[in-house]
Amino acid sequence: MEKIDPPNAHEYGDDDDNFSESFSFVTSSTLTFMPGQFEKTTTVSVSQNAGNNYKIEAAAQNGNPSQGIPNQVVKSETLTVWRRLWVELDQMAAPTEGTDPNQFNPATKYTPGASGDRGDITKNQWMDGDENSTPSNEPTDFDVKFQPPKPDITLLQEAMLAACIEVKEVDQLGDTSWITGDSASQNSGAWDLTTPFVKNLADLTLAAGYDISTPSRDVDYNNSSFWCIHGIGAYEANTGDTWDGNSVAGEDNYICGVTFTGSGVFLIFNETIRDIVSTKATTKDGKTIQRTVSEIQQLVVLHEVLHMFGLIDKMKLNGTVNPLYAPLGDGPIMRSDWFFSPTCCTNTFFK
Numbered sequence: 001m002e003k004i005d006p007p008n009a010h011e012y013g014d015d016d017d018n019f020s021e022s023f024s025f026v027t028s029s030t031l032t033f034m035p036g037q038f039e040k041t042t043t044v045s046v047s048q049n050a051g052n053n054y055k056i057e058a059a060a061q062n063g064n065p066s067q068g069i070p071n072q073v074v075k076s077e078t079l080t081v082w083r084r085l086w087v088e089l090d091q092m093a094a095p096t097e098g099t100d101p102n103q104f105n106p107a108t109k110y111t112p113g114a115s116g117d118r119g120d121i122t123k124n125q126w127m128d129g130d131e132n133s134t135p136s137n138e139p140t141d142f143d144v145k146f147q148p149p150k151p152d153i154t155l156l157q158e159a160m161l162a163a164c165i166e167v168k169e170v171d172q173l174g175d176t177s178w179i180t181g182d183s184a185s186q187n188s189g190a191w192d193l194t195t196p197f198v199k200n201l202a203d204l205t206l207a208a209g210y211d212i213s214t215p216s217r218d219v220d221y222n223n224s225s226f227w228c229i230h231g232i233g234a235y236e237a238n239t240g241d242t243w244d245g246n247s248v249a250g251e252d253n254y255i256c257g258v259t260f261t262g263s264g265v266f267l268i269f270n271e272t273i274r275d276i277v278s279t280k281a282t283t284k285d286g287k288t289i290q291r292t293v294s295e296i297q298q299l300v301v302l303h304e305v306l307h308m309f310g311l312i313d314k315m316k317l318n319g320t321v322n323p324l325y326a327p328l329g330d331g332p333i334m335r336s337d338w339f340f341s342p343t344c345c346t347n348t349f350f351k
């Protein structure tokens with residue numbers, strides 16, 4: 001019996017293209033049948049890499065090839081390794097009004113139409129709304145007060161099927177035996193669906209990400225038996241960077257989401273996404289945003305989760321091209337082109 005590695009089921013599939021077969025694997029085994037024996041069992045183990053596939057070929061030594069009588073050969077169906085990626089989806093709590101840095105100051109509230117048209121909106125004002133609010137003539141650091149929605153994994157679920165990964169949302173109304181390693185969360189032993197509202201992250205470090213994640217993280221992502229990551233609907237990244245906080249008109253790198261290496265946590269910045277859509281943000285070389293809020297929310301989720309699988313951004317935050325970016329391996333989702341054109345890529349997920 002022999003293990004065969006047929007082409008993986010994607011457009012670049014080829015023979016012997018399984019990823020990392022360094023684990024202990026039976027590549028061939030010989031079964032000896034005694035007279036009258038018709039059935040034997042052997043064990044073949046497969047890797048844990050999603051998309052790896054196998055056929056098992058059994059060749060009976062019952063022919064006589066030198067006399068033109070071939071051995072009988074039977075091949076199994078293709079066996080493909082699928083993995084399940086669980087996502088614990090949470091969101092920040094709704095912001096409140098007050099003078100704390102993480103509150104909306106009533107003194108700066110803007111009421112549309114109260115004193116003329118929206119051309120009156122000035123810096124540091126805010127209005128009530130939702131992530132689809134699109135006030136006209138909006139200054140780039142104007143805020144809309146809404147509760148960040150939890151991340152939308154619709155596109156992620158669709159796209160990851162190509163990698164033989166089934167993405168499922170953790171049922172946070174269900175079995176509490178899933179809740180492990182959450183002693184630092186707000187309600188230890190119970191599901192936490194919201195994390196406290198934070199208007200701007202302290203910075204884009206792992207520690208700042210954990211500050212957002214830990215209060216609502218319920219499932220331990222350090223377990224060895226299954227994958228579970230944590231996605232949080234957040235408001236904005238840190239101030240002083242691109243686009244909300246102290247935005248810089250004409251910057252290319254909007255921080256619409258972030259993930260932290262090794263953390264299993266990603267954040268989606270919903271006010272930044274709302275902002276760049278409502279202002280039709282323009283880059284340094286004159287490209288404008290051509291996506292809807294919903295499209296960008298979904299594309300950023302896919303982008304951030306792919307970082308967890310090792311994919312690399314084309315552009316660094318300082319605006320230079322990352323030499324580690326590989327057009328074929330990292331693909332269009334790790335470029336920012338899809339912000340700017342509905343027809344930038346031939347990939348089905350970007351149309």
Ligand SMILES: [Zn+2]
Pocket residue numbers: 303304307313
């Ligand atoms: Zn990225």
